[in-house]
Amino acid sequence: MTEALRFLFGGRARRRWIHLILGGALAVPYTLVGSVIVGPFTGVDNVFGSLPLQLGSFALGLPIAAVTSLFPLTRPLEVGAARALCGVEADLLAHGPARTRAERGRTAGWFTLHLGLGGIVSGMSLALPPFAVALIVLPLLSWLRGTPHGVPEFLDHPWAQALSAVAGLAMLPALAACAAGCGTLLARWAPALLGPTPEDRLAAAETRAADLAVRNRLARELHDSVGHALSAVTLQASAARRVLDTDPEFVREALAAIEDTTRRTVGELDAVLGVLRDGDGPGTAPAPTLAADLDGLLRRTRAGGQRVTASVGTDPAALPPLVSREAYRIVQEGLSNALKHSGEPVGLRISTADGHLEITVENPLGARPAPRPGGGHGLRGIADRVRLLGGTSHAGASDGTWCLRVRLPLKGSA
Structure with a gap:
């Protein structure tokens, strides 16, 4: 009723x-x-x-x-x-x-x-x-x-x-x-x-998918560039504070690395925000690549007191631009995870085999801090980048060692 x-x-x-x-x-x-x-x-x-x-x-x-x-x-x-x-x-x-x-x-x-x-x-x-x-x-x-x-x-x-x-x-x-x-x-x-109409619904769905792809790309870029920089600066400042009275030379190197990291991150942030613009402006900094920026990344990581051994068995300049750019972000995130969660030393190997670029980051398992709220997106970002390029990735612990392995195809990558 x-x-x-x-x-x-x-x-x-x-x-x-x-x-x-x-x-x-x-x-x-x-x-x-x-x-x-x-x-x-x-x-x-x-x-x-x-x-x-x-x-x-x-x-x-x-x-x-x-x-x-x-x-x-x-x-x-x-x-x-x-x-x-x-x-x-x-x-x-x-x-x-x-x-x-x-x-x-x-x-x-x-x-x-x-x-x-x-x-x-x-x-x-x-x-x-x-x-x-x-x-x-x-x-x-x-x-x-x-x-x-x-x-x-x-x-x-x-x-x-x-x-x-x-x-x-x-x-x-x-x-x-x-x-x-x-x-x-x-x-x-x-x-x-x-x-x-069904055509309108399809167009709206494609627009939403494109917007979501842009948002995911922004999230990955911000996480990998700004997130890595903040982690590196934090560790560099912490290491400098511990040896402030006993090793002034190391402190000067750490402060120089902090300055270089922050300056470079501002440029990378400008590049990331360029995604939001209709087109990259003339002052927008280029995205970092493995060929041009790997040495600087290793230097800034070591300035935080982290021992990193790198073995590069291929010429980064010969890599396709897209692979070089995404490989840099993958190496950056792998080193960032080692800085935040694991022990040292960290081993990095980059080589080519069977038409693929192979990246391996290994380090001993250390005392892992409690995960921060909203964290844990780094490996997901790596998996997204690898999937978009048609490659494979694996990350996990075995016999007290944490290992990240990535294979990226070189053919068909512009």
Whole structure:
């Protein structure tokens, strides 16, 4: 019972009723235009004095409404009304004016349906309530008998009086049920007539995927560049603080490494933020590569007190630019993990074999600190980079040693 009352008189039903009333109001000028055609055709001066002629004018005005719905603002206005009053979710409705012939046709169908159902419900809302009240109170007005507009004689029978009151009472919920049903029908058809086409949904999905790819790329670049730099600076400052009074030369080297790291990170941050721009500006720093920046990366890592042995069995300058750039980030993240979580020394091997670039970072397992909130994205970032290049990666502990192995294909990488 509660559900039925909510369906007939709840807040959503009332808003949908208002939506239908607005449709009926929009149908009035089209009905007037229809009456201008029906009047001369039938030879009747007052078309609105006849219910059939009124309905004919209304029916003739609906095709005219369908034609005018081709105006570009029709669909945005109807979408806004359907979202606010019909309770249709925004994701199910299209945005902007109709552009294709199919979209304009569906908009015309929706506009005609809205005005048609709205005109019927509006007419019933104006006529039925006073008529129902009249049926309810009419048997009680016995003093009207014998007057020109008196009570019909058949209402003198008690059964007729009772049925008149019952009919009047039944008309009001029937009107509410009709309005609720028409509102539900419009809400159900709104996604089909005002919603995006499959092509629009595919384009929106591709746009979301592209945006997500950009966000993931930004997250990887920020994590690998800025995150590594902050970890390195922290360890370099900590090592310098410990030997401040006993090894001034090491402190000077550590401070120089901190200065170099921060200066370089500002340039890398500018390069990362260039992804957000329409194009890289003339002052944007280039992304670091294995060929140009591996020596500096090793020098800054060692300045923090970390012992790193590197074996490079290939010429980094001969690598494809994309592989060189991504390989630098992978080596950077591997060394950063060793700095933060593991013992020393760290062994780095870079070589080529069977058309692949092989990167191996090994170090003894040390006392691992408690993971920080939101951390643990480094290995995931490496896996994403490797997957995009079509390579393979493996990271894990074995016999007290943590090992990161990566294979990147060289062929087909520009």
